[in-house]
Amino acid sequence: MIIVISGPSGSGKSTLAGLFEVKGFKRIVTSTNRDRRLNDPEGQYYFVPKEEWNDDDYICVTNYGGNKYGIDKGYFDEINKDLNYIVVLDEAGLKELKEYYDNVYGFYLNVVEKTCRERMAQRGDAADNIEKRIAYDKEHDRFNYLIDDDDLYDQAFFGEDHPSVIMRQIMDYFNNNPDNEETIDEGEEILAMLHKQK
Template sequence: MIYLIFGHSGSGKSTLREALTKKGLNKIITYTTRTPRPGEINGVDYNFIDKSQFKKMEEKNLFIGSTCYAGNFYSTLKEDLEKNNNDLNDCVIVVDKEGIIAIKKEFKNVISIYLKCSKEILKKRMIKRCEDESVIEKRLSVLENLDEYADYIIDSDEDMDIVLSDVLKIIKIHSVVK
């Protein structure tokens, strides 16, 4: 099963992905042209590439669900999903709505989980991770309701242990790895 984790910046997507990886799910690492945040590692958090590399890979049709957010490009390597699209693996990937639409169109065994978070909590979390005030305001100004893209909606205002527990219950229902 492919588990798509999505939500707004600060909703806990990356934290949840790391927790699920520790529980045995394969992590799909997406590509981005944004610069790493403090503590982020290339090939672990994202595959950080420049815009020229991104465009070349996109022209070769290597990506699925490409998007531009806050002036940076993001996408998933199709090959990474194809490798994990079998009865032996469950994998987790952080995506946005374009990624959900594209991946669900191409793959059948996909569950999308929306980490829905209040604007106040999003702002607090972005401040805590030392985001620039202008970046925070830009991200908060483009918030939209993503309910329609979700198979499941999780209240991510909650403590991450509660969020993880709720997501593990969903995975237990759908997991291909028994």
């Protein structure tokens, strides 16, 4: 299974992906040709010089803030379908990833703009980059799976019981959208997988 996390800049995508890693999910590391930030954690991205970047070498390529992001095609030779993976992508990346794999689930972190601005400023993003990212996020549709509550975000990032907070949000979505039996089964499968990782 592959879980895709998406959301506006500063929404906590990488933090949430890290929580899944703690639970035993393997992170799919994306590549980027942007400059490395001083506070970029080791292993969060593969950094590729702009002059060496070739879109043909990657899938799920997106242009964000004037920089390219994508997943190296060679990486997928190492994917084990018996393991669980977590990756941060935008909605276009999610759509493309579903063309390669069946068990792909996307979740959008829907955080208010003020919170996103504060988090980007705290991590040292330049003011003009913050404005560009906010504008970019407004142009894109939201995922069909939402984790949508700032208070629960704070619990998820800083509370002692954050995995269960996230699981409750995921199950609430599926319980409140019983369009068909398959959708509900998928929600239960995600929870079962998450519980299994404890």
